[in-house]
Amino acid sequence: MGNCQCQSNTKGSSIYLPEIARITRKKLMTDVDCFFEFEMEKRPLGHKYGQFVEISIPGIGEAPISISSAPSSSKKFEMVIRNVGELTSVIHGLNIGEAIGVRGPYGTTFPMDDLKGKSLLYITGGIGLVPARSAILHSLANRNDYKDITILFGCKDPSQRIFVDELSEWEKRPDVNFLETVDTAANSNWKGNVGVITTLMPKLQNVNPDNTVAIVVGPPIMYKFVIMSLHDMGFTDDHIVVSLERRMKCGVGKCGHCQINHIYVCQDGPVFYFSDIKDLKEAI
Amino acid sequence: MEILKISLSDFLAHVNKKIQAGDSKQVGVVPKGSHFVFGELDEAAQLCLDYDVTILPPKKYFQPQREVLVKYAPKDASSYAMVNDCENLTLIGVHPYDLVAIHLMDRAFSEGERDENYMAKRDCSVLIGLYPTRGFEHRFSASMIDPQMPYKVADLMLIKLDDNQLALEVVSKKGKAYLEGAAVAKSDLSEAFLAQARNKVKDSQAFPLGPDKSPAYFKEKYEHPVWEKLGEKCYSCGSCVFVCPTCYCFDVRDEVELSLASGERVRYWDGCMIESFAICAGDHNFRKERGARFRHRVFRKTVTLPEKYQVMGCVGCGRCAQACTADIAGPMKVIKTMKEMN
Ligand code: SF4
Ligand code: SF4
Numbered sequence A: 001m002g003n004c005q006c007q008s009n010t011k012g013s014s015i016y017l018p019e020i021a022r023i024t025r026k027k028l029m030t031d032v033d034c035f036f037e038f039e040m041e042k043r044p045l046g047h048k049y050g051q052f053v054e055i056s057i058p059g060i061g062e063a064p065i066s067i068s069s070a071p072s073s074s075k076k077f078e079m080v081i082r083n084v085g086e087l088t089s090v091i092h093g094l095n096i097g098e099a100i101g102v103r104g105p106y107g108t109t110f111p112m113d114d115l116k117g118k119s120l121l122y123i124t125g126g127i128g129l130v131p132a133r134s135a136i137l138h139s140l141a142n143r144n145d146y147k148d149i150t151i152l153f154g155c156k157d158p159s160q161r162i163f164v165d166e167l168s169e170w171e172k173r174p175d176v177n178f179l180e181t182v183d184t185a186a187n188s189n190w191k192g193n194v195g196v197i198t199t200l201m202p203k204l205q206n207v208n209p210d211n212t213v214a215i216v217v218g219p220p221i222m223y224k225f226v227i228m229s230l231h232d233m234g235f236t237d238d239h240i241v242v243s244l245e246r247r248m249k250c251g252v253g254k255c256g257h258c259q260i261n262h263i264y265v266c267q268d269g270p271v272f273y274f275s276d277i278k279d280l281k282e283a284i
Numbered sequence B: 001m002e003i004l005k006i007s008l009s010d011f012l013a014h015v016n017k018k019i020q021a022g023d024s025k026q027v028g029v030v031p032k033g034s035h036f037v038f039g040e041l042d043e044a045a046q047l048c049l050d051y052d053v054t055i056l057p058p059k060k061y062f063q064p065q066r067e068v069l070v071k072y073a074p075k076d077a078s079s080y081a082m083v084n085d086c087e088n089l090t091l092i093g094v095h096p097y098d099l100v101a102i103h104l105m106d107r108a109f110s111e112g113e114r115d116e117n118y119m120a121k122r123d124c125s126v127l128i129g130l131y132p133t134r135g136f137e138h139r140f141s142a143s144m145i146d147p148q149m150p151y152k153v154a155d156l157m158l159i160k161l162d163d164n165q166l167a168l169e170v171v172s173k174k175g176k177a178y179l180e181g182a183a184v185a186k187s188d189l190s191e192a193f194l195a196q197a198r199n200k201v202k203d204s205q206a207f208p209l210g211p212d213k214s215p216a217y218f219k220e221k222y223e224h225p226v227w228e229k230l231g232e233k234c235y236s237c238g239s240c241v242f243v244c245p246t247c248y249c250f251d252v253r254d255e256v257e258l259s260l261a262s263g264e265r266v267r268y269w270d271g272c273m274i275e276s277f278a279i280c281a282g283d284h285n286f287r288k289e290r291g292a293r294f295r296h297r298v299f300r301k302t303v304t305l306p307e308k309y310q311v312m313g314c315v316g317c318g319r320c321a322q323a324c325t326a327d328i329a330g331p332m333k334v335i336k337t338m339k340e341m342n
């Protein structure tokens, strides 16, 4: 009874229906992080720096994952997926050619166009490097658009380093100031810096806070301390860009899971100027 | 707006015709124990046009407690197929505050990325509003809603004149079409008389702030001890959000048949008062404290939605106040407690 003949004009579409992408490359980066290159089946993803997609496996579920490749017109895109649960563990087990569901891209982007002519200071912790990398690669490919580029990367211990080939490339580049640290280096032959990421910041003598924008991406615990150090260096809140992590379900501003006061992180974020959210008490 | 009259028995006879025709599900308010619920009518005689409040708001017809969004063969991403089940539906006897709530839901689901699962159900619905004839001790809707706003979504509005007579306001084409073949007569009632009939019952309490003042008032109270004081009594049961006509947050889960042959991605009602609502990767919970969750819910009604839509996010139905075992959930309670504490 009551079968619907509604003329709901777009009933044929759904914001919850995933598209398909297939694995074209795959490489384990740490014992829990795996690099993937995917190829969309039908169209280029068309993402911008710092955006995310909802990826899924039928029967398991969906989760938001940051895109780590620079924007491109190809159907290919890259991600690093950390194995933290059932969905990510199933994806880790997939082989080249196998498919996942993809919705998106969603979210705001690193303001790379607005930042032209400025110096960039990337401060990345752990898999915070994944979304930041999409901006880093863009700024390195368009090196003349930006003044000084400084990249800080920190992780728990040497075994947690990701994109190691690129890290050493950045280290070698004369036009990039790259600094790296690990929280602890016990039981390893690590020769580099040891200490949390903020211990690198006193080394940034040449960074001019007036003409530099800091892009900060890392685990929730990192933001407070990094932002305090940036303030000490003279950075104002409108020269700090952050990318926030929240629980997300829908990715499209409906389900409420990612909401902080009036902000839906999935739509209004994940990338924010710190000046826009500093008064949001639950933001960091 | 055209105004018509119809006797109650003729109206019920018309509803019966619709039930028999069977091309649109007729849903109305029916008694359940000492309470009322929206339920499908098998015959018009079940319909109750004299009730205080329903246990659940009518949102369940547009955003069901459980709703399949996508189906698939497990593990096979190429099998994803959308699901959008809707059916022709007439809701009879919706009070003005619930109509305003539907208007808010319409905006949330249609603006930005359009949610067709919700919108298709709305497109297939006819809404017949009804001015309340019974008071409800927890209601304060007169202070929360703009009296014109129900007309943004209603197709017809019923005004009970006495035990046997109804006035009918024909708001939309859909409403007019619904009445085709009904024994209606032109109305000779004056606007003054109708205005009085619309406002037969008065609320016993009023919320002191409208959408212009409320956001600033509450933002200033962000650190007020009231959140912890009331929040510490909360059981995190979620009743206040499930019964709320303007709460639409949801969870999405995958469910696979025992045979593993097919599965569904399903959305369920969820709510910010439930402890796990804001946990993200690494088990970091952004609203661990009950007080913080309580504040978040009240702020959605008094700050977030008013700032976004210039309409209060609470329509004053009073359901949360009735549903809450801890007796803390009602926005009136928050205001009163704040005043007592000052
Ligand atoms: S907050 Fe309470 S009174 Fe307000 S609309 Fe929701 S359930 Fe009704
Ligand atoms: S109904 Fe009351 S006890 Fe239950 S979650 Fe809401 S405020 Fe807490």
Ligand code: FES
Residues within 6 Å of the ligand: A247, A248, A249, A250, A251, A252, A253, A254, A255, A256, A257, A258, A259, A264, A265, A266, A267
């Ligand atoms: S993830 Fe659903 S509203 Fe943001």
